[in-house]
Amino acid sequence: MSQRQLKINGEDKTIDVPDNMPLLWVLRDVLGMTGTKFGCGIAQCGACTVHLDGRAVRSCQMPVSAVGNRAITTIEGIGKTVAGAKIQKAWLDEEVVQCGYCQSGQIMSASALLAATPKPDDADINAAMAGNICRCGTYVRIRAAIKRAAGTEQPT
Amino acid sequence: MSADNTIARQSRRAFIKGGVAGGFLLAFHVPVFGGVNEPNQSPDDTNGKFAPNAFIRIDKAGKTTLIMPQVEMGQGVYTSVAMILAEELDADYSQVALEHAPPNDKVYGNPVFGIQVTGNSNSIRAFWKPLRTAGASARAMLIQAAAKQWKVDPSSCAASDGKVMHGASKRTLSYGALADAASKETPPNEPPLKDPKDFKLIGKPQKRFDTPGKVDGSAVYGIDAMLPGMKFATIMASPVFGGKVSKVDDTAAKQLPGVQKVIVLDDMVAVVGEHFWAAKSGLDALKITWAHGANATVSNDAIWKHLREQSAKDGVVAKSAGDVKKAFESGEKFHAVYELPFLAHATMEPMNCTVQIKPDGGCEIWQGTQVISRVQQTVAQLLGVSDDKVIVHNHLIGGGFGRRLEPDMAIKAVRVAQHLDGEPVKVVWSREEDMQQDVYRPVYRDEISATMSDGKIAGWKYKVSGSSIIARWLPPAFQKGIDIDSVDCAVDQPYDVPNFEVQYVRVEPPAVPTGFWRGVGPNNNVFAIESFMDELAKKLNKDPIAFRKSMLDKGPRCKAVLDLVAQKSGWGQPLGKRIGRGVCLQPAFGSFIATVIEAEVDEQGEVQLRKITSAVDTGIVVNPDTVVAQLQGGLIFGLTAALYGEVTIDGGRVQQSNFHNYRMLRINQVPAIDVHLVQSGEAPGGIGETGATAGPPALRNAIFAATGIPLRRLPIDRDVLAGRKQPWA
Numbered sequence: 093m094s095q096r097q098l099k100i101n102g103e104d105k106t107i108d109v110p111d112n113m114p115l116l117w118v119l120r121d122v123l124g125m126t127g128t129k130f131g132c133g134i135a136q137c138g139a140c141t142v143h144l145d146g147r148a149v150r151s152c153q154m155p156v157s158a159v160g161n162r163a164i165t166t167i168e169g170i171g172k173t174v175a176g177a178k179i180q181k182a183w184l185d186e187e188v189v190q191c192g193y194c195q196s197g198q199i200m201s202a203s204a205l206l207a208a209t210p211k212p213d214d215a216d217i218n219a220a221m222a223g224n225i226c227r228c229g230t231y232v233r234i235r236a237a238i239k240r241a242a243g244t245e246q247p248t
Numbered sequence: 249m250s251a252d253n254t255i256a257r258q259s260r261r262a263f264i265k266g267g268v269a270g271g272f273l274l275a276f277h278v279p280v281f282g283g284v285n286e287p288n289q290s291p292d293d294t295n296g297k298f299a300p301n302a303f304i305r306i307d308k309a310g311k312t313t314l315i316m317p318q319v320e321m322g323q324g325v326y327t328s329v330a331m332i333l334a335e336e337l338d339a340d341y342s343q344v345a346l347e348h349a350p351p352n353d354k355v356y357g358n359p360v361f362g363i364q365v366t367g368n369s370n371s372i373r374a375f376w377k378p379l380r381t382a383g384a385s386a387r388a389m390l391i392q393a394a395a396k397q398w399k400v401d402p403s404s405c406a407a408s409d410g411k412v413m414h415g416a417s418k419r420t421l422s423y424g425a426l427a428d429a430a431s432k433e434t435p436p437n438e439p440p441l442k443d444p445k446d447f448k449l450i451g452k453p454q455k456r457f458d459t460p461g462k463v464d465g466s467a468v469y470g471i472d473a474m475l476p477g478m479k480f481a482t483i484m485a486s487p488v489f490g491g492k493v494s495k496v497d498d499t500a501a502k503q504l505p506g507v508q509k510v511i512v513l514d515d516m517v518a519v520v521g522e523h524f525w526a527a528k529s530g531l532d533a534l535k536i537t538w539a540h541g542a543n544a545t546v547s548n549d550a551i552w553k554h555l556r557e558q559s560a561k562d563g564v565v566a567k568s569a570g571d572v573k574k575a576f577e578s579g580e581k582f583h584a585v586y587e588l589p590f591l592a593h594a595t596m597e598p599m600n601c602t603v604q605i606k607p608d609g610g611c612e613i614w615q616g617t618q619v620i621s622r623v624q625q626t627v628a629q630l631l632g633v634s635d636d637k638v639i640v641h642n643h644l645i646g647g648g649f650g651r652r653l654e655p656d657m658a659i660k661a662v663r664v665a666q667h668l669d670g671e672p673v674k675v676v677w678s679r680e681e682d683m684q685q686d687v688y689r690p691v692y693r694d695e696i697s698a699t700m701s702d703g704k705i706a707g708w709k710y711k712v713s714g715s716s717i718i719a720r721w722l723p724p725a726f727q728k729g730i731d732i733d734s735v736d737c738a739v740d741q742p743y744d745v746p747n748f749e750v751q752y753v754r755v756e757p758p759a760v761p762t763g764f765w766r767g768v769g770p771n772n773n774v775f776a777i778e779s780f781m782d783e784l785a786k787k788l789n790k791d792p793i794a795f796r797k798s799m800l801d802k803g804p805r806c807k808a809v810l811d812l813v814a815q816k817s818g819w820g821q822p823l824g825k826r827i828g829r830g831v832c833l834q835p836a837f838g839s840f841i842a843t844v845i846e847a848e849v850d851e852q853g854e855v856q857l858r859k860i861t862s863a864v865d866t867g868i869v870v871n872p873d874t875v876v877a878q879l880q881g882g883l884i885f886g887l888t889a890a891l892y893g894e895v896t897i898d899g900g901r902v903q904q905s906n907f908h909n910y911r912m913l914r915i916n917q918v919p920a921i922d923v924h925l926v927q928s929g930e931a932p933g934g935i936g937e938t939g940a941t942a943g944p945p946a947l948r949n950a951i952f953a954a955t956g957i958p959l960r961r962l963p964i965d966r967d968v969l970a971g972r973k974q975p976w977a
């Protein structure tokens with residue numbers, strides 16, 4: 093246990109938790125930021141995806157002591173980024189969401205992709221998104237929404 | 249998107265915000281640090297409102313609240329139900345707010361089951377008429393109230409967008425202004441329903457109510473419930489089904505930071521902590537000795553041996569027509585057996601339930617459930633209190649698929665909460681616990697025989713063997729030894745067969761609990777029937793679609809979707825080596841669907857999906873995009889099972905534990921999925937389950953076309969497809 097500072101969505105938070113506690117549970121159970129979801133606990137499903145300095149990571153396997161000074165962005169804050177806002181809008185325009193439980197993680201992975209690769213092709217989308225499981229099967233629309241956000245969708 | 253829709257979306261956000269202030273049930277809520285989610289949700293408050301029935305509330309300011317009898321688990325039902333009510337009510341749709349129904353079987357019970365159930369793709373089918381009538385009745389009362397005030401004939405008035413108008417005098421009154429007066433009107437006996445050609449909402453794509461909160465993290469699922477002073481717990485039940493706790497050494501666990509309590513019950517152990525991580529670390533540090541009991545020797549082989557032996561018996565006849573015995577005395581005979589494995593639900597939101605025991609002996613529960621009244625009643629029974637002492641707050645559901653038709657997660661959480669001092673406790677299962685303490689889609693064995701005459705089926709015998717979920721879950725519906733779910737699409741198969749018999753043999757697997765799984769009984773029936781149809785077509789050297797159509801004289805809707813899917817999928821156009829197209833036809837859940845899958849099988853036996861096309865006649869469509877989305881998602885759900893899904897048992901326990909060994913399809917494996925809707929004026933059909941039913945047989949038949957190998961078990965066996973192993977038969 094030791095006190096530490098985290099910078100989350102631009103705000104400083106002080107917490108006192110075990111060093112090996114995964115960031116996921118700090119966010120959800122200590123800070124009450126429940127938008128980031130628990131799915132598998134072993135980095136197999138992507139529901140817990142957040143950004144550290146803009147890169148997508150699985151927070152269920154990220155000990156809080158390993159975060160260091162990196163800026164944390166979660167689903168609650170991603171709409172303040174240019175790529176995140178575009179992705180969220182495209183998600184609604186394409187009506188991607190069904191149960192929605194995995195979509196926080198999907199949106200975090202897609203936002204990191206779009207920020208790093210403004211015009212992703214199908215291979216880029218596969219590489220960035222294959223770590224995120226959607227049990228409702230919204231994959232077809234996730235692909236379409238990323239292309240819409242990037243302005244690369246095929247006219248229909 | 250039109251300007252109108254933009255406005256509608258903004259107002260939905262406004263309603264979400266307003267809902268938090270009013271502390272209502274929908275649980276749309278922006279979590280804040282130390283925040284509290286609707287801890288004291290007020291019961292349905294009709295005071296001072298026009299409340300003509302269980303579904304509609306209009307206050308004096310005109311705020312129209314629609315009560316949702318069915319739960320939202322991704323299938324879009326909140327939006328579809330709101331559309332139906334608002335259509336007949338002529339409400340201002342852009343301003344309606346939604347509330348989830350409280351537990352009350354009498355007024356919100358699903359007409360099909362008599363209790364509150366969201367399942368079996370029947371929300372729209374069951375509530376279509378009641379909701380339309382509720383809306384039309386309220387509209388008629390509002391019109392009567394306005395006409396009285398104006399001293400005119402009600403028939404000279406009309407309603408639209410939350411207002412009553414008198415055309416001749418150009419007067420209007422808002423529903424809010426009429427709320428008081430309308431409350432004094434008598435509901436009409438049989439209010440006239442709109443002619444479908446006058447629908448303004450139904451059939452026109454509407455954006456969903458539940459999605460904005462699901463893209464910004466503000467939607468609150470059961471697992472997100474937060475309460476002041478809440479504790480966190482996780483549990484482990486006996487990994488061997490039916491086993492008991494023998495001994496627990498908690499020395500190491502109790503030394504871990506944040507671990508508060510270890511609770512040892514007869515069949516499970518719970519650790520309570522400051523947060524889930526502490527509870528889980530504590531659970532992992534326990535040394536638990538289990539008394540495995542009688543199931544410790546149950547293996548996969550034993551389960552299949554039992555099913556095969558039991559299925560050899562004669563079953564109960566579920567349906568018969570013509571003279572089957574005579575039909576099998578002549579003609580060429582074909583016979584095949586198909587088998588399907590246990591499956592887990594693996595909803596993305598792991599099982600969870602938050603409970604606070606109250607001083608009066610009752611409790612309050614926060615969770616997402618498909619059976620809110622059953623949760624209430626089962627928990628009340630456990631606590632020995634009356635039902636009204638158990639308050640259940642329903643939530644958005646992070647995947648149901650049938651898993652949340654059970655109350656077990658609430659029971660287990662209450663048993664944990666009983667060992668605390670009245671603090672609320674959120675009990676969250678690990679993924680491993682979720683996968684190993686499921687109720688599993690049963691193993692099934694299907695035996696079909698046919699005899700042919702003049703290229704058509706003259707006789708047909710189909711025996712379904714498997715667990716009866718109905719017998720456990722809804723005992724009054726289990727009559728004469730027949731499980732109506734297990735034989736659903738066996739007795740209602742689409743083809744013209746003059747001599748016909750369906751038998752059912754109930755075989756409960758040793759040790760393993762069974763439950764409903766998306767697509768339910770029809771998954772098994774349609775897989776067997778459609779696989780068998782392709783094998784017959786091949787033996788007769790006929791095109792699979794042409795062969796089916798030759799026996800569909802009495803099924804114009806089936807024929808039409810087959811024609812449409814053939815046209816849209818490029819059926820018959822040449823394909824490369826080891827690539828095939830497969831078809832599946834299913835009249836199921838009141839909908840008629842034909843699906844073609846194009847797939848490639850490589851030399852190593854790996855299967856790649858190339859293209860998926862469905863043609864859907866689901867009668868009158870409420871929200872077209874929802875139908876398309878449900879097909880797309882359902883197909884992926886079913887195909888995931890066909891390609892990977894199998895729960896196996898060893899030593900009386902489930903061998904799979906997480907997504908590394910119970911695999912899911914991922915985005916890189918999924919091709920374009922085109923869904924074509926047929927315009928129809930027929931009554932609405934069900935849609936949520938249908939894709940899950942359609943995917944596996946269409947894929948199996950595509951593999952058959954690509955390789956000539958008739959797979960008769962799922963999931964697909966890559967060793968067989970690569971030629972490393974003989975096909976099972």
